Amino acid sequence: MLLSAPPLPESRLYPAIMTMESAAIDFASLSRAQLVDDGGKKLEALLLVTGDVADAVTQAVGQGYAVMPTGGLTSAIGSYDYQADGISGFTGVIAIRPKGALTPELVDAHTAPVDLKTHQLCIRREQGTIIVGAGLTFTQVNAALAEHVGGNARVLVDLTSVGSAYVGGVVATGAMGPLRMRPSSTLEAVVVADGCGARLLAGDDLDLVEGMQGWTGMVVAAVFRFYEVPPAEFGLVLPVQGTDIDAVAGLLAYLEPWTRVNLPGAGGRLGNGDTVLNGVELVSRDSLESFIEHAQDPARSKAQGLLQSCEYANADMLACITGWSEQSVDDVLFSLMDPETETIGGVMIEFGVGFSSGAEMETFRAIREGAPDMARTKARVIPDGRMKPWSTSTDVNVSVPADAGTIAAILTAYADYRALVRDLAGQVAQGVDVELSAYGHLSPHGIDPHHRVTVFADLGRDDDLEGVRKAVLDGKRTLIRDLVRATIAGGGKVTGGEKGMPSLVEIARAIGGEEHLPDDLRARLDRARQAIAAAPANFSFRAPAELRA
Structure with missing residues (x-):
């Protein structure tokens, strides 16, 4: 269901089907x-x-x-x-x-969405919407808004790959970033092609595309609502001890009011007072150390400073907080601080590090995203004398009330999984190595700290690799079951994951089948199954067997 933003006027809902004469494509060549x-x-x-x-x-x-x-x-x-x-x-x-473009082509605001090419965009400023081709990135989209609407106007899609991931792919995967909002939260309509021209979908029909991985058709263009955000961007890094689950849970519960995003009408200004926290991200000390080994200045020296903060605070993790504000980062720090305890949710700020707009925030993002990038890269590279690495990552997004007890139960499930993996790493045979990287999302509105396990094995150690793989997957299934139970028991909601429908399928498999899912998730799977059944086999052939049944 779309949020309460002005619908496209009937005169703007252009014909649903686009047909045109075109040159024949020689696919075989x-x-x-x-x-x-x-x-x-x-x-x-x-x-x-x-x-x-x-x-x-x-x-x-x-x-x-x-x-x-x-x-x-x-x-x-x-x-x-x-x-x-x-x-x-x-x-x-x-x-x-x-097709993308180094510089998007801005076309007339009256251009029909179904007529837009993949490297084009058009801005309807009075409606608070922007229509973008599938081959553009959200960095390009927001740059166009900054130039033609204002420096603080943007589409609220904040996944970490905003500079490389295409709009079409983001909609198709349903990807989320630190803000923990799916594209559909601000998506007005989408143009999809499945072999019968281009069709414009809106409202509940967005579910036929978002998160479906292209199993029902291909995104051609999308109509997004844009908003005005406060002018100053900031980052704040707090060292925390991951084993002190109650302390971390208390911090997240305390920050919940600032992480709540109240969307106005299209083109409007975000509320929440002077400051909006748009992300609370986890970076483990191990991941930070690995990043420092390969990074270059200025990110490397800044990361070394953060590592030193961990050492002073006797911490093994960093809580990386980002947001927009009318205030300076120093003033934000004091506005977030509890005056009675002089802490932020019980976490001492003595060793905290602040980052402000511009180049500092670019460095901050390079550090924050360096951990997952490093882990994903190592999982793809085959070392000399070794087999292809095997890797798996967790992806269960849950939204919970600002209750420290419920958050602690969720964090405990992850701590148990980390302990299992580390025990395995200490028990594996010689010639096999197990690495764990923890990073990702800690906002109460979307707790999903990714835990990536990568197993490396020497050539010829197939049986050892398979044994570790099975043990990790067993532990991962236990983690998913524990997360679902803890979330429901605490009055929260399991919303799926960042991989869209594949994440939901994985959750259903882990808990013993769809019948054990909450009603809303079971309904989403049913609707996906119906959409895939109605889609051309030319697209649906890649869908999981459960959804093609």
Whole structure:
């Protein structure tokens, strides 16, 4: 359901189907796609890059090809996974990537969404909306808003890959960033192509696309609402002891009022007073140390300063807080502080480090995102003399009340999982190594601290690798079950994960089947199943077996 923003006037809801004469595409002459997913799996397909996705899809489907939507980054692990017998009836597989541009082309505000090319955008300032092609990034989108609307206007999609992930891919995966808001929170409409031209979907029908990984069609363009945010951006890093679960839970519960985002009408200014916290992120000390080994200045020297803060505070983790404010970072620090205890939610600020707008925030983001980038990169690279690494990451997003007890129960489940992995790391045979990186989201409105486990094994240690893999996956399933129980018992809500429908499928498998899911999640899976059943097989061939039943 869309939020309470002005709907597009009826005169703006252009014809749902776009048809046009176009040159025939010789798909057989295309080059092989040089792409892999996040797990290093090669993508077996031919690659077409085009600014007219709807036409390309229509021709590909018409010639009997299976279609694999591809964005600025390849999708999450497993989303390109399909069996050979699933494509045996097709001419082949075409990976279609929307054409991007170094500088987006701004077109007339009256341009119909279905007529927009993938490298174009148009701004409807009076409506508070921007229509963007699938091949643009949100960095480009917000730069256009800053230039043509105002420096504080932006679309509230804040995933960490805003400078590289394409708009179409973000909508298709349902990706979230530190703000913990899905694209649909501010999405007015989406243009999708499935072989029958371009169709404009809005309202509840957004569920037919968001988080569906391109199993029901390919995103061509999207209509987003934009908002005005406070002018100053800031970052605040607090060293915390991860084993002191009650202290971390108390901090998160204390920060909840500032993390609550009240969306105004399209084009309006965010509320929440002078300060809005748009992220509370976790970075483990281990991850910070690994980042320092490979980083360059100025990020390296700043990271070394944060590591020193950890040492002084006897902490093993960093809580990285970001936000927008009318105040300076020093004033924000004092506004967040409890005057009675002179702490922020019980956490001493003596060793805290502040970052302000501009270059400092770019350095801050480089450090904060360095940990996950490092972990993902190591999971893809095959070391000399070793097998291909095996890796898995947790992805269960939960929203809970500002209750320290409930938050502590969730954090305890993660602490138990970390302990299991570290025990395994100490017990594995020689020639096998287990690494754990913890990073990610701690906002009470979206607790999802990713725990990535990567296992390295020497050549010939297949049995040892398989034994560790099974033990890790057993522990991960236990973690998911514990998270679901703790969330429901505390009056919270399991909302899925950052990989959209694949995350929801993984949760259902871990807890013993869909019948054990909360009603709202079970309904989402049912609707996804119906959408996939109605979609052309040219797209749905990649969907999990549970959703193609």
